[in-house]
Amino acid sequence: VPTLAWRDRYDVVVVGAGALGLASAYHLIAQHPELSVLVVDARSGPGEGSMGASSGMVRDVFSSRDNRILAGSTIRFYRHLMEEREELRAPVPLLDLHGYLWLLPESRAEAYAALLGRGEGAVDATLVDLDDLRSCPGLEVAPPRWFEGDSVEPPEPIVRGLFGRHCGAVAPEMLAAYYCEEARRRGVEFRFDACVRRLSFEGRGELLLHEPSKRPFSFQREMKGRLRISRVHFGDGRSVGADRVIVAAGAWSEKILHPLGMATACSPRPELLFATAGPAVEALLDWRPPVRPVDAEGGRSRMPFLILPTGAVLKPVFRERRVWIEFVDTVASPIGTREDPARDGRLDFDPGRLGDREAFATDVLPAVAPYFPAFDTPALRLQSSWGGYYSFSPDGLPVLVEESYGVIFVGGDSGSGIMKADALGRLVAARFDGKPVAELYSGASYRVDRLSLENRSVEPERIIL
Numbered sequence: 001v002p003t004l005a006w007r008d009r010y011d012v013v014v015v016g017a018g019a020l021g022l023a024s025a026y027h028l029i030a031q032h033p034e035l036s037v038l039v040v041d042a043r044s045g046p047g048e049g050s051m052g053a054s055s056g057m058v059r060d061v062f063s064s065r066d067n068r069i070l071a072g073s074t075i076r077f078y079r080h081l082m083e084e085r086e087e088l089r090a091p092v093p094l095l096d097l098h099g100y101l102w103l104l105p106e107s108r109a110e111a112y113a114a115l116l117g118r119g120e121g122a123v124d125a126t127l128v129d130l131d132d133l134r135s136c137p138g139l140e141v142a143p144p145r146w147f148e149g150d151s152v153e154p155p156e157p158i159v160r161g162l163f164g165r166h167c168g169a170v171a172p173e174m175l176a177a178y179y180c181e182e183a184r185r186r187g188v189e190f191r192f193d194a195c196v197r198r199l200s201f202e203g204r205g206e207l208l209l210h211e212p213s214k215r216p217f218s219f220q221r222e223m224k225g226r227l228r229i230s231r232v233h234f235g236d237g238r239s240v241g242a243d244r245v246i247v248a249a250g251a252w253s254e255k256i257l258h259p260l261g262m263a264t265a266c267s268p269r270p271e272l273l274f275a276t277a278g279p280a281v282e283a284l285l286d287w288r289p290p291v292r293p294v295d296a297e298g299g300r301s302r303m304p305f306l307i308l309p310t311g312a313v314l315k316p317v318f319r320e321r322r323v324w325i326e327f328v329d330t331v332a333s334p335i336g337t338r339e340d341p342a343r344d345g346r347l348d349f350d351p352g353r354l355g356d357r358e359a360f361a362t363d364v365l366p367a368v369a370p371y372f373p374a375f376d377t378p379a380l381r382l383q384s385s386w387g388g389y390y391s392f393s394p395d396g397l398p399v400l401v402e403e404s405y406g407v408i409f410v411g412g413d414s415g416s417g418i419m420k421a422d423a424l425g426r427l428v429a430a431r432f433d434g435k436p437v438a439e440l441y442s443g444a445s446y447r448v449d450r451l452s453l454e455n456r457s458v459e460p461e462r463i464i465l
């Protein structure tokens with residue numbers, strides 16, 4: 001079997017140079033400079049999977065304490081990087097904490113207000129009165145109907161807002177470049193345009209394999225240290241040896257893990273974004289809401305990330321004078337990825353092709369227009385659309401598992417992996433070392449197997465955007 005250009009074998013191969021693979025490689029090499037680590041990705045650069053298709057937002061407002069710890073620490077770490085490095089502050093900042101604003105109906109107002117409780121684990125957020133919300137240009141707080149001509153009950157009126165302060169935008173491409181460069185500087189090797197087709201036990205001399213299938217005879221699982229993963233095979237027929245493999249291949253992870261009999265418990269679903277412009281968008285971008293964000297522009301607040309009662313979200317992109325609208329359709333939308341690297345030997349992921357323009361009229365506008373009627377006029381321009389995947393875990397918390405034969409899986413981002421990536425990278429490094437607890441950047445200690453499937457012990461998440 002032809003091997004890759006540089007080494008025949010690595011101590012660790014990381015599959016996937018997305019948010020989770022990059023943070024894992026970075027923390028692994030920071031802990032273990034002596035290891036040979038190779039990161040491979042099917043795309044031609046770092047962060048070009050769902051990370052590159054994302055809306056690039058961060059928040060610490062979650063209903064689950066676990067998510068608050070993981071995201072809170074990660075946001076603090078990103079902030080620290082900005083303070084340390086000039087190029088992460090200007091011309092474009094890595095983080096811009098202009099805030100999240102939930103527009104809440106009565107049915108949800110109480111549960112969200114409870115997040116503000118005092119004491120450990122409370123979020124830094126404030127309630128916003130209905131009168132203050134009325135300053136939002138174009139907002140209809142009590143829509144009379146879903147759309148013209150329908151006679152069903154109208155959408156729920158908005159009764160108040162919740163403004164999250166340690167929330168805002170992150171630049172995914174800057175983050176990917178940072179982790180990639182820093183890992184490389186410490187000796188991690190990267191190989192792009194390299195699609196992993198399968199992982200195998202082949203080539204480990206002492207291991208007995210069933211010849212036609214190349215699967216190991218299972219009694220060897222009982223022989224301590226004998227059953228170990230051994231090779232990573234690429235779509236072009238090449239392969240490389242590995243003592244351990246970290247699979248951080250996002251929504252496509254199960255395509256290489258399921259054939260090994262390894263479960264992820266995750267369900268990938270497409271998530272689409274639509275970039276809009278026009279007068280209604282301009283008015284929102286010029287709004288100076290009565291809130292106090294961490295990052296103000298010349299001392300003035302700007303449009304926050306808006307979350308409507310229907311689940312539709314509006315992201316301001318100030319430099320482009322656009323608003324991106326995101327909507328997750330989990331009703332009658334098939335679970336799974338269209339692409340299958342194990343079958344095809346390549347990853348034909350095309351965010352533009354995934355972005356279904358027609359869904360804007362059928363799925364997105366009905367969720368936005370009742371609250372922002374001016375979005376349903378010809379003056380609103382749909383400029384582009386694209387998509388990626390959310391990989392949902394059953395409870396909205398990430399998944400981190402290890403098989404005794406040396407394969408670690410980290411994933412289950414549930415749509416919020418970038419904002420938890422640093423904490424997860426530290427957890428992967430601790431898992432690699434067999435440490436029960438990881439020390440996060442915030443100083444919090446977090447038990448690694450809380451995120452496992454066997455000993456899972458997490459507070460389920462209810463605020464999934």
Ligand SMILES: Cc1cc2nc3c(=O)[nH]c(=O)nc-3n(C[C@H](O)[C@H](O)[C@H](O)COP(=O)(O)OP(=O)(O)OC[C@H]3O[C@@H](n4cnc5c(N)ncnc54)[C@H](O)[C@@H]3O)c2cc1C
Nearest residue numbers: 016018020042049050051055057196250388413417418419
């Ligand atoms: C529309 C949208 C909006 C989002 N908004 C946010 C947000 O605001 N904030 C947030 O935190 N998160 C957001 N997310 C989620 C975020 O993108 C993910 O949590 C994050 O990308 C997960 O990182 P990952 O490393 O697990 O996966 P990915 O970023 O997808 O990285 C996986 C990598 O593995 C590679 N790969 C896959 N299979 C193979 C293979 N067989 N061989 C080699 N390489 C392979 C891929 O090319 C890819 O680069 C959003 C996602 C979408 C789609």
